[in-house]
Amino acid sequence: MELIDKLNWRYAAKAMNRQVIPQTKMDNIIEAISLAPTSSGLQPFEVYVITNQEVKDSIQSIAFNQSVVSDCSHLLVFAAWDTYTEERINKMFDLVNEVRGFKNEGWENYRQSLLRSYPPRDPEVNFNHTSKQAYIAFSQAITAAAFEEVYATPLVGFDNNVLYIILNLL
Numbered sequence: 001m002e003l004i005d006k007l008n009w010r011y012a013a014k015a016m017n018r019q020v021i022p023q024t025k026m027d028n029i030i031e032a033i034s035l036a037p038t039s040s041g042l043q044p045f046e047v048y049v050i051t052n053q054e055v056k057d058s059i060q061s062i063a064f065n066q067s068v069v070s071d072c073s074h075l076l077v078f079a080a081w082d083t084y085t086e087e088r089i090n091k092m093f094d095l096v097n098e099v100r101g102f103k104n105e106g107w108e109n110y111r112q113s114l115l116r117s118y119p120p121r122d123p124e125v126n127f128n129h130t131s132k133q134a135y136i137a138f139s140q141a142i143t144a145a146a147f148e149e150v151y152a153t154p155l156v157g158f159d160n161n162v163l164y165i166i167l168n169l170l
Contacts, residue, residue: 032144084118
């Protein structure tokens with residue numbers, strides 16, 4: 001099976017060789033992320049593709065100085081929403097309508113159901129939910145990277161607050 005063959009090819013790379021990944025391969029990986037099967041189809045996260053060497057070097061310094069951060073061609077940062085808001089939910093529904101040519105008539109009840117249930121919840125409950133959705137998308141990305149024969153590795157263990165400052169997310 002091709003999927004299993006590609007997954008057997010991949011491993012968690014402990015070092016990168018600064019090889020530049022062709023844009024077509026990166027586009028396929030990003031497209032796979034956008035197609036991730038997240039809960040409610042909301043894609044409650046942002047993905048930042050970082051190629052600027054100075055920014056990667058800054059992030060390396062807060063990521064236990066792991067060389068893969070600076071030595072990779074593209075650093076993908078998955079940032080889960082801190083909570084669900086009416087604005088974010090509506091924006092995602094509007095985007096899906098635009099991209100797929102939908103009209104809300106068929107699923108307006110679903111939108112209203114999400115608006116009634118997600119935003120009122122405790123922000124910590126929502127963040128726990130959105131971060132799990134980001135992991136679903138990450139899994140899709142790492143699988144797509146295997147299909148593209150792009151070395152990739154998961155990386156955690158950095159200072160979120162400093163990362164937010166570096167990426168200007170605050």
